[in-house]
Amino acid sequence: MSKVVDVVEELVKPIVDELQLELVDIEYVKEGKNWFLRVFIDKENGVDIEECGIVSERLSEKLDEIDPIPYNYFLEVSSPGAERPLKKEKDFEKAVGKHIFVKTYEPIDGEKTFEGKLLNFSDRQLTVEIMVKTRKKTVTIPLEKIAAARLAVTFS
Template structure:
C-alpha cells in the first residue's frame, strides 16, 4: 500500500465507520496526466449518491486540513459495484455461496483463472465449485496464492 493510501485510510476509516458505512478499498492512481484518489464504500443494502456525497465532503475537509498529497488530484467516492473486490477475510466470508472470480499467482491444476461458487473459506484455503463442460468440480486454492478476487455477476 502506498504512503498516500495509508494516510487516507487513517483519515477515512473512522469517518466512514462513524457514518455506518464500510471502507472497501482506496486507490491512488495516475491516469494520463491526472491523479485520482478513489475511495470505495459500501453498506449492507448498497450505498447511494447521498452516502458518497457525504463521505466525499467530510473526507475532502480532512484532506484539506492535513494536505498529504503534494499535487492536484481528483477525489472520487463510490460503491465498489456489483463486482466488488474481495480483499479481507471478512470479504471472503461474506462471499460464501456467491459467484466469484479468482486469479492466482501460480497455476493450480494447470489454471490461474477460476470462476465459480465460493463454497468455503477457513482463513487459509478457499474452496470453489467450478463448472467444467457439463460437470462440477471442487477446487481448493491456498489463500496466499490468490493474486486477486472479486464477486462475479452472472447473466442468465
C-alpha cells in the first residue's frame, strides 16, 4: 500500500506545487469492501471545492495514464479540515501556539494521550502545556514516540 502512496505523491506533487497548494497527506485504505485513495491539500486560508476539483481532475488523468492501482477505488481530494493531522516536522513547527491532540506508542508520565497547547517544537521534541485537574503542566514528547497527532478544535 505504501507503494501506491509513493506513486500518487510523485504524481500529485507537481500539480499542487503549480497551484501553490500544500500536499498534507495521502491515504490509500480499504473500508469495508471498497478502496479509497484520499489526498488532502491545504493552503494558508484553506482550500475551496474548486481547487479540490482541479487537483482531483488532473490527478485522475495522471492515474488513468499509468494505472498504478490494481483495484477499483474512489478518489477523494479534500481539505484536511480543522483537525488537520500533524505528521512532518514542518507540521509541528507550524502548529506551535495551537491546541493539539497527541497519542503516543508508550506512556509518558503514565499517560498515552495528551491534549493542550503546543508551546515548542525543537530537537524533535514537543513541549505541550496540558491541564491536570485545575493546574497547568508541561510535558515533553519525543517525536519518535508519537503514534498520531492532530490539531484539536477548542471551544473557548
